[in-house]
Amino acid sequence: MSNFSAANPNPNKSSEVAQPPTDSVSSLKFSPKANFLVATSWDNQVRCWEITRDGTTMGSVPKASISHDHPVLCSAWKDDGTTVFSGGCDKQVKMWPLLSGGQPVTVAMHDAPIKEVAWVPEMNLLVTGSWDKTIKYWDTRQSNPVHTQQLPDRCYALTVRHPLMVVGTADRNLVVFNLQNPQSHFPENALHLVKPKERSIMQEHSFVHPITRCLNALSFPFTKNSLRSFFNYNAEFKRITSPLKYQTRCVAAFPDQQGFLVGSIEGRVGVHHLDDAQQSKNFTFKCHREGNEIYSVNSLNFHPVHHTFATAGSDGAFNFWDKDSKQRLKAMSRCSQPIPCSAFNNDGSIFVYSVCYDWSKGAENHNPSTAKATIFLHLPQESEVKGKPRVGTNRK
């Protein structure tokens, strides 16, 4: 079943979203507040639909759209569900206050296309990851980034669950960040900022370090400089090489922030814990394979309620898994084209996935005339996404 042509584009009988993009979908994101769906696409557009549900029948109403100058690669919702950020090959991120009907404004710039964007509500910051080998943190009211973090290579994947942030780059690097509020242990670290001579002067004259003084006097969480210093001294937590032997395609932080999933182009997912004591719980598993055919894992999404997760791959299938019992909960039938992206809605009752060419087989396998992008809505059964107690523990 290596070629898709004869296969059914919708074997799982999912509901189709009306007026889909005219080219491949690059990201799908549900609003954290309501059933508003945003899709970015290679046709330079960012579209928004309202998804309605009546029993098992789904409806979709196109609401609004904006366009970029070049293909759009990523999107993110603000936590209050009012605003959408989208970035891509035009090397900028646009902030689209779509609930208020406002016009999009550019809030972030990079030197190369922007592959990932995420909103960190706990810090009120936007994080962008680019192929220019940096991630940048943005206060959307300012034109300059609050901080630029150099990466070992081009950013391919990014996941944030405060205080954990994991960035996957080319060459299988995984950079783990701790975005924890640095206040509790900050003043000691801040002393490093001062050269020894001044430090001794400060101590002699019981001089309080300016940063400490700021923090004491104000008790507001981040000043521009404290943020900068925080990033200098605390941000990068750990740098590891992917437990998978092939290119990193996607990452997803555990809902409990204890670790993350990493998916590779070689049909394999790694389950990685951060705590040294839990290294024995790390494992990898194979998925999205058909005999000798191996497909990329394109998307990893944790279920917001049950904390199981979904994988979607270039084989056109999506599966539901439980990492704790190490079980596949449900394997869905393969669609006629790859699934490049997928997402759960805020309560996990809807799973959205797009079926379109993901370029996994290069330009030669791309036929613009037959390629059609579709977005499907799947209503997961409880049995598909609710973890089961572990079975067969006698051997482990």
Added chain:
Amino acid sequence: MSIWDEVGEPNIERDNMLLELEQECLEAYKRKVRDAEKRRAQLQQAIADSEAELADICSAMGEGPVNIRENAVGGLKEELKTIVSTLEEMQKLKCERKKQFIEVLDQLMNIAKELCKPMEDNLYKISMDETDLSLKRLQELHTILHELQDEKTNRMKQVLDHLITLNSLCKVLGLDFKHTVTEIHPSMDDSIGLKNLSSDTIDKLTATILSLREIKTQRMHTLQDLAAHMLELWSLMDTPIKEQQMFQNITRNIVAAEHEITEPNTLSVDLINYVEAEVSRLEHLKSSKMKELILNKRTELEEICSRIHVVAEAYIPIDHSIEAVESGAIEPTYLLEEVELQIAKAKEEGFSRKEILDKVVKWLAACDEECWLEEYNRDDNRYNAGRGAHLYLKRAEKARALVSKIPAMTEALTLKAKAWEEERGIEFSYDGVRLLSMLDNYNVLRQEKEQERRRQREQKRLQGQRIAEQEAVFGSKPSPSKSGKKLSRISTIGAANRRFSYGGMVLQAPNPEKAALHSGPTKKDGCIKQNNSLNHQKNSGSTGLSSGRKNLDVAQKPLKKHLTSRAANACEIESSMVRKPLSPISSAAAASAKTTTTLAGLDRTPKRTLQRTIPPNKTPTASPSKLASIEDQENNTPKNMPIPMPTTPSTASLPMQTAFTPCIPFLANQAEKQEKVAEYSFEERRAVFMLPEAYSR
């Protein structure tokens, strides 16, 4: 006549009498007529009087004269009666009219008094004029009254308006309204009572309102200036929204016009003081932040300087310090610019120095190696087959090759530095010392060493001659001294290891083992007890190597020896496990392999079978059989772990095809990386395909 007859009055008498009578009669008649005439005249007079009075009244009342004479039929008396009744009527009328006038005039007077109008000039208008009580006049008075009443209501309204305005102004400015108002006129205080409506009061009110409005405008400008400044500072310092919200009611009015500011207390002195305090606090904060920024920049500059090995003081003007900023001698922004300029300069300098610096680093490293080599050469035991000796040999070999290149390096560096100095016209200094002088010093030192070496060789040759002579005399040869060499070598290695962060792990591996060997016996005892309690009893005192060597029980010796080393090995692994729980299995295995090989080199005792029971395991107390099984498992990772099928095949769920992931340390894939060509993600490939111009690499 008869009487007269009787009396016989003479006729004359009689005639006289009759005349007298006649006269008397006439007289009485005349008198009566006169009386009647008099009465008539009196009546006429009364009528005339009454008529005159009537006419007066009529004219006063502005009515036409009443014509009564025409219907005067019943004589004068009748006429009089009519006139009198008419007159009475008219008088009554007049009285009433008068009352009306008094009423109106009273009202007029009251209002005039209320309005404090100077009435003197038009007093005639409103004073009582008995002669003019006409309706017209009354009308006139009424008109005046109305006018005045209108004026009064107008003024009332005006005053109330003013009071309302004043009240709102006072509220906005945070002033006491009552106090302000009573100052103008005490009657303004009570909101219900009668107000003083004099134009004077109104003028005063107007004046007060004007002055307050001026104050308001003034304060508004002050506040708006402050708010603008505050906003500027906020945006400069990224003040959080929460803090900003506290001042939102102020910043909201930043562009408001005077009449738009109506909320109470928005312009009170307290508020302005409060805002002023906040602004000065922010200002203070800004200056401290500026200082902080300068400090950061300064640190950055120093870092750059240290990186390019330039003395930082060369870039920092001494008077441009934080103290100078604090004392106000220098504007912080100026200092910041200055420091940034210096950073740029230092960076530029760094670029120009880079080439030479790279060479200097190499040269210094070579010099270090030379020093190490000299030290090593001085160690007479260097060829003893000890732990890691082959590594030192290898290093020495490399060092010799490097040292042979030093003269050429020095030469090249000197040329480069000279060229640089010529080009720029300044000395090339390295950490404050001129590089050329460093190189010169080195050359001098090298020559001295050369001479020293030649001298030593000469001495050695002489010594050898002397020994040969002694041998010839005594027939014996003194052995070369051994003391103290070993320790010094170890320390050198330790120092060397500190320099190499990555290679250090492998090289350092023997050290903990050594430490374990020399550590107290109890730990080893514990380990030995697990394996051989009998042995433990025999070695209950000290199990150190030296004591073991002294042990006369020859049969026991090899076993004990290898047990000790095995125990040490286990301890080493254990300690490494404890110290670095994250350290990868592969490196631990490498370390253990390393240890065992060096141990094998030391002991030269065959112990393959026993070594198998020393896995990198956290539980040294476990039984050997268990250990062996775990070791087998370890050796086979990574592999697919078979996971049993779920007991409920009715569901679609399946176990994952899992494998345990060995944690690969970073940099472990370096070799692999070199084999591969640069990889690209699907999106990158598509982006290059679609937009080669936008995404060029």
